[in-house]
Amino acid sequence: MVDDRFLNELRRDPDPAFAARLRERLDRRDAAAVRQFRWRPVLAASISAAVVIALFAFPSVRASAQAVLDLFRVRNFAAVKFDPSRLEKLRAEKQDSGLLMFGKQEVLQDPGQPQQVGSPQAAGAAAGIEVRTPADVPRRMALEKVMVEGPGAGRLTADAVKLRALLDALDIHDLDVPPNIDGKSVTVRKPPIVFERFASDRHHATLIQARSPEVELPAGVDLAQLAELGMRILGVDRTQARRLAQSVDWHTTLLVPVPGNASSFRGVEVQGNPGLLITTSGDKAPGGEHNREGTVLLWSERDRVYALTSDLDGMEVLQMAESVR
Amino acid sequence: MATEAALSRLSTWVFSATEAHWDALYAEQLPRVYNFFRYRVGAGPVAEDLTSITFEKAWRARHRYRRDLGAFTTWLLTIARNVAADHFRRHRSHASLDEARAVAGGEDPAALAVLRSDIERLARLLERLPEREWELIALKYGADMTNRSIARLTGLSESNVGTILHRTIQVLRAEW
Numbered sequence: 001m002v003d004d005r006f007l008n009e010l011r012r013d014p015d016p017a018f019a020a021r022l023r024e025r026l027d028r029r030d031a032a033a034v035r036q037f038r039w040r041p042v043l044a045a046s047i048s049a050a051v052v053i054a055l056f057a058f059p060s061v062r063a064s065a066q067a068v069l070d071l072f073r074v075r076n077f078a079a080v081k082f083d084p085s086r087l088e089k090l091r092a093e094k095q096d097s098g099l100l101m102f103g104k105q106e107v108l109q110d111p112g113q114p115q116q117v118g119s120p121q122a123a124g125a126a127a128g129i130e131v132r133t134p135a136d137v138p139r140r141m142a143l144e145k146v147m148v149e150g151p152g153a154g155r156l157t158a159d160a161v162k163l164r165a166l167l168d169a170l171d172i173h174d175l176d177v178p179p180n181i182d183g184k185s186v187t188v189r190k191p192p193i194v195f196e197r198f199a200s201d202r203h204h205a206t207l208i209q210a211r212s213p214e215v216e217l218p219a220g221v222d223l224a225q226l227a228e229l230g231m232r233i234l235g236v237d238r239t240q241a242r243r244l245a246q247s248v249d250w251h252t253t254l255l256v257p258v259p260g261n262a263s264s265f266r267g268v269e270v271q272g273n274p275g276l277l278i279t280t281s282g283d284k285a286p287g288g289e290h291n292r293e294g295t296v297l298l299w300s301e302r303d304r305v306y307a308l309t310s311d312l313d314g315m316e317v318l319q320m321a322e323s324v325r
Numbered sequence: 326m327a328t329e330a331a332l333s334r335l336s337t338w339v340f341s342a343t344e345a346h347w348d349a350l351y352a353e354q355l356p357r358v359y360n361f362f363r364y365r366v367g368a369g370p371v372a373e374d375l376t377s378i379t380f381e382k383a384w385r386a387r388h389r390y391r392r393d394l395g396a397f398t399t400w401l402l403t404i405a406r407n408v409a410a411d412h413f414r415r416h417r418s419h420a421s422l423d424e425a426r427a428v429a430g431g432e433d434p435a436a437l438a439v440l441r442s443d444i445e446r447l448a449r450l451l452e453r454l455p456e457r458e459w460e461l462i463a464l465k466y467g468a469d470m471t472n473r474s475i476a477r478l479t480g481l482s483e484s485n486v487g488t489i490l491h492r493t494i495q496v497l498r499a500e501w
Contacts, residue, residue: 001498001501002447002450002494002497002498002501003494003498004466004494006443007462007465007466007494008466008469010363010364010443010447010466011356011360011363011466011467011469012360012363012368013356013359014355014356014359014373014376015373018373018376019355022355022376022377022380023351025377025381026351026380026381026384201396201397
């Protein structure tokens with residue numbers, strides 16, 4: 001008898017071995033694409049997010065981030081637009097490892113891969129912090145997964161010769177390399193990071209939280225001078241880099257590089273604390289494909305730093321952040 | 326380089342966070358796509374090959390997937406339909422009965438014998454259907470889609486999809 005039931009009962013699950021083989025093949029493509037992605041300036045939204053997230057990582061790889069990492073704890077944020085084409089130039093100078101000012105790096109503690117855990121409470125137990133969660137999750141999103149990346153630590157040692165060579169290669173001749181920087185080490189300790197991903201079939205948001213990194217500083221280093229160097233390396237124009245370097249309190253301010261061709265940013269308050277709202281405009285990828293717009297919100301509260309990334313607009317992201325408890 | 330690896334891991338995570346939930350989608354959609362092809366070309370390696378091609382195409386094009394334009398299933402089955410059309414263009418004859426006979430699997434011997442018989446008979450009947458009717462059967466019972474989703478995918482009206490399926494099942498039943 002041919003009817004609905006008969007026809008439905010002919011469905012079968014695919015062979016598990018076939019499913020596993022196909023999944024493995026897709027994963028291999030995934031890895032290859034991520035390698036390609038890392039330096040694709042056209043993916044401005046994702047790069048912006050990656051840069052922001054990198055600031056939570058050990059060791060941060062952007063020159064300007066390195067320049068300011070040794071000042072934490074974070075209390076304020078300052079955004080600076082940089083020229084994405086500079087990334088390509090740095091790549092051509094074989095500086096894609098990001099060790100722009102530091103000639104030597106030592107991994108003292110590898111954070112390892114982020115691990116999925118069962119709940120925010122479990123993440124809190126693993127990370128040693130009280131994990132906070134938004135009470136107001138818009139657009140019918142629900143908590144999809146929670147991940148924890150372990151603590152990391154490393155030591156970076158400056159190399160004045162290498163830094164001078166880089167400045168020369170980038171035609172930056174009006175700045176001097178600090179004479180006392182050579183051989184100086186900075187030790188960065190990155191606390192565990194908790195990721196909470198919320199999603200619906202149409203939208204997503206990820207709340208990232210961690211204690212502020214701890215940095216052991218060498219004595220006598222002029223942080224403003226290093227920050228100016230870092231900004232210039234990223235392509236910030238001379239006047240702005242000088243002005244920012246002199247006006248920002250580098251002991252409490254995290255500098256966030258934002259791709260200049262695809263983003264806007266503004267200072268905001270989240271629960272009375274200073275924050276930075278970055279909106280990416282959704283540029284065109286090769287072939288005319290449209291990249292989605294996105295929002296990154298950074299804020300700090302006491303010894304915690306938070307980032308909320310989403311495809312929602314700035315207002316909804318702010319409302320979600322305001323509800324974090 | 327440890328530094329690069331650290332960034333790469335985070336970049337990967339953030340990047341994937343901006344994409345469709347690939348892990349969950351893969352687990353949910355693989356049986357759907359696979360069964361769509363089983364109803365189109367029969368079971369066995371051809372259905373698996375076409376399923377693989379569909380997922381690889383979907384993976385490569387996933388940046389183009391616009392969540393505001395429709396459900397992921399509809400988008401994925403659009404790719405699957407195109408893959409099937411390409412397959413049929415290259416192979417003039419549709420699935421062989423030998424392949425169709427292999428649809429049955431994982432059953433106990435007695436049930437398998439009955440099922441094989443049913444499958445063989447059904448395969449013969451499906452082969453005689455017009456292309457559109459055959460595809461609608463594959464979408465409805467292979468891919469387990471609703472009439473509304475099929476309508477969205479094919480451009481037919483929902484009521485038309487229901488009517489065509491109803492008549493097709495009547496034809497199959499009459500010729501059974």
